[in-house]
Amino acid sequence: MGRHREFDVEQALDAALCVFWRKGYEGASYADLTAAAGVERPALYSAFGNKEELFRKALQRYYERFLHYMPEALMLPTSREVAAHILYGAVDLNTRFDDHRGCLYINGVLAGSDEAEPVRQVLIEGRAIAEREIRERFERAKAEGDLPESARPDALAAFLMAVTHGIAVQAKAGFSRQTLEGVAEQALMSWPSADSGQGV
Amino acid sequence: MGRHREFDVEQALDAALCVFWRKGYEGASYADLTAAAGVERPALYSAFGNKEELFRKALQRYYERFLHYMPEALMLPTSREVAAHILYGAVDLNTRFDDHRGCLYINGVLAGSDEAEPVRQVLIEGRAIAEREIRERFERAKAEGDLPESARPDALAAFLMAVTHGIAVQAKAGFSRQTLEGVAEQALMSWPSADSGQGV
DNA sequence: GCTGTTTCATAACGACCATTATTAAACCGC
DNA sequence: GCGGTTTAATAATGGTCGTTATGAAACAGC
Numbered sequence: 001m002g003r004h005r006e007f008d009v010e011q012a013l014d015a016a017l018c019v020f021w022r023k024g025y026e027g028a029s030y031a032d033l034t035a036a037a038g039v040e041r042p043a044l045y046s047a048f049g050n051k052e053e054l055f056r057k058a059l060q061r062y063y064e065r066f067l068h069y070m071p072e073a074l075m076l077p078t079s080r081e082v083a084a085h086i087l088y089g090a091v092d093l094n095t096r097f098d099d100h101r102g103c104l105y106i107n108g109v110l111a112g113s114d115e116a117e118p119v120r121q122v123l124i125e126g127r128a129i130a131e132r133e134i135r136e137r138f139e140r141a142k143a144e145g146d147l148p149e150s151a152r153p154d155a156l157a158a159f160l161m162a163v164t165h166g167i168a169v170q171a172k173a174g175f176s177r178q179t180l181e182g183v184a185e186q187a188l189m190s191w192p193s194a195d196s197g198q199g200v
Numbered sequence: 201m202g203r204h205r206e207f208d209v210e211q212a213l214d215a216a217l218c219v220f221w222r223k224g225y226e227g228a229s230y231a232d233l234t235a236a237a238g239v240e241r242p243a244l245y246s247a248f249g250n251k252e253e254l255f256r257k258a259l260q261r262y263y264e265r266f267l268h269y270m271p272e273a274l275m276l277p278t279s280r281e282v283a284a285h286i287l288y289g290a291v292d293l294n295t296r297f298d299d300h301r302g303c304l305y306i307n308g309v310l311a312g313s314d315e316a317e318p319v320r321q322v323l324i325e326g327r328a329i330a331e332r333e334i335r336e337r338f339e340r341a342k343a344e345g346d347l348p349e350s351a352r353p354d355a356l357a358a359f360l361m362a363v364t365h366g367i368a369v370q371a372k373a374g375f376s377r378q379t380l381e382g383v384a385e386q387a388l389m390s391w392p393s394a395d396s397g398q399g400v
Numbered sequence: 401g402c403t404g405t406t407t408c409a410t411a412a413c414g415a416c417c418a419t420t421a422t423t424a425a426a427c428c429g430c
Numbered sequence: 431g432c433g434g435t436t437t438a439a440t441a442a443t444g445g446t447c448g449t450t451a452t453g454a455a456a457c458a459g460c
Contacts (some may be wrong), residue, residue, distance in 0.1 A: 001404075001405055001406075001457065001458040001459065002404085002405040002406030002407070002456085002457060002458075003405080003406045003407040003408075003456040003457050003458075004406085004457065005406085005407065006407075006408075007427075020313075022311060023311055023312060023313060024310070024311035024312055026226060026227065026312070026313075027226065027311055027312035027313040027316065028313075029313065029446080029447070029448085030447080030449085031446085031447090040408075040409060040410085040411095041448090041449080041450090042407085042408075042409080042410095042449090042450075042451095043407075043408075043409090043446095045450080046406095046407075050448075050449075058293075062273075064449070075230055075344060090266075102310075102311070106310065106369060107311035108312055109306055110224065110306065110310050110369065111221075111222060111223055111224035111302065111307035111308075111372060112223060112226070112227035113223060113226075113227040113228075113229065114239065114407095116227065124373045126375070128373075136440065152382065153388075154379075154382070154385060155379075155382035155383065155385065155386050158370070158375070158379055158380075158382060158383050158386075158440095159363075159382070159383045159386035159387060161370070162363055162364065162366025162369070162370055162383045162387075163359075163362055163363060163368055163387075164362070164366070164367055165365065165366040165369040165370065166361065166362025166363055166365035166366035166369075167362055168363065169306060169310065169362070169366075169369070170358070170362055170457090171363040172310060172311060172322070172359070173324045173327065173328075175358070179354075179355075179358055179444070180358075182354070182355035182358060182359070183355065183359045183450065184351075184356050185355065186355050186356060186358075186359035186389075186390060187302045187359060187362075187363075187390065188390075189273055189390040189392075190386060190387065190388075190389040190390025190391075192350065192389075201427065201428035201429065201434075201435055201436075202426085202427060202428070202434085202435040202436030202437070203427050203428095203435080203436045203437040203438075204426075204427065204436085205436085205437065205438095206426095206437075206438075229405040229416080229417070229418085230417080230418065230419085231417090233417085238430075239438095240420085240438070240439060240440085241419080241420090241439095241440080242419090242420075242436070242437085242438075242440095243437080243439090245418095245419070245420080246436095246437075250418075251418065251419090256417070331444075
């Protein structure tokens with residue numbers, strides 16, 4: 001019973017996601033959010049809670065809708081294919097939308113006021129989870145002989161994430177897809193092969 | 201004539217730099233800045249102008265005081281030494297101070313409100329200048345035969361900057377110096393040598 | 401057609417933002 | 431010591447922040 005909701009909650013969340021993606025957590029104001037969602041403030045609060053909860057839901061949606069290339073990558077047969085899929089997937093996603101470039105896990109909060117600290121930690125934690133999964137995948141690759149004994153799965157995972165973060169920063173700065181593909185390509189040149197010690 | 205200034209302007213600028221370094225441009229409030237500088241608001245305004253001008257001066261100081269490893273690197277004899285010096289220099293700087301980790305050129309503004317757009321552009325421009333200088337150094341290395349004909353100076357420079365940015369993000373997230381040195385080391389494994397085509 | 405419930409839009413809330421008027425205090429040259 | 435000038439500290443400015451109280455409107459069940 002009661003009055004029906006007149007707006008699409010999923011659509012409003014998508015709109016909020018775009019704003020956060022573009023301006024970050026603290027840079028996005030409710031004026032921005034309501035304008036993008038086409039919905040008044042109290043509607044956002046009743047549907048999603050406060051700003052922090054709204055961001056968390058937007059982040060979850062971001063993961064589900066745009067980061068599918070991550071679990072995809074982990075299932076590929078070789079560590080090199082895993083790395084390549086992640087790098088080119090990141091380049092593609094970070095340059096796909098002109099009005100919100102880069103990665104929400106980086107744009108969300110990097111440095112900010114004390115109020116944004118919980119959100120910053122959420123993003124750090126999310127990135128750490130991804131890095132751990134990649135490391136475990138590389139440990140498997142090493143056990144399978146896909147990576148040489150000299151390879152260090154933890155360093156490779158941290159390196160791969162670092163390049164991904166760097167690509168996100170550069171994408172947000174306006175770098176072309178083509179340039180970033182060059183970055184990804186360069187990163188892959190270092191990839192250890194099974195026979196040689198390290199490098200191509 | 202007139203009353204003498206009772207605080208050290210250089211010291212106040214150093215304090216402001218630390219706050220911006222830690223919290224970014226928008227995350228730093230005048231409450232933070234005055235507390236750190238030990239000086240009231242009007243003193244900061246009369247000495248440095250408004251917040252944007254203060255940030256620009258802090259950024260200039262950051263460059264002069266902490267980024268000396270950049271011009272240093274460009275003078276080294278081989279492109280590999282250049283890259284190594286930049287990478288390990290970034291790791292060192294980005295983990296040197298526990299209360300303000302990472303890089304001001306990244307922490308300053310990545311994504312923010314429209315008000316921060318001019319500052320964001322300043323940082324983008326600064327990073328672009330660095331990348332250009334590195335690229336030109338690599339072009340010289342190619343001409344000198346230090347880099348092979350197959351090497352792409354533009355891609356190498358963009359890649360080097362990407363790894364540096366990634367290291368900055370990870371340093372801000374709390375990664376240890378040791379871990380980040382692993383990232384730098386991994387990045388250097390891809391470095392083209394004069395004789396082989398690419399890679400080690 | 402009521403009653404109870406939920407959503408809607410408007411507008412207000414206190415807090416904090418960057419910025420600046422204002423006034424008192426400290427200094428130099430005379 | 432007085433006049434002119436600069437700085438210091440306090441406090442106020444208008445604006446925007448995130449959040450919510452308020453009352454009208456729309457619905458379901460009886």
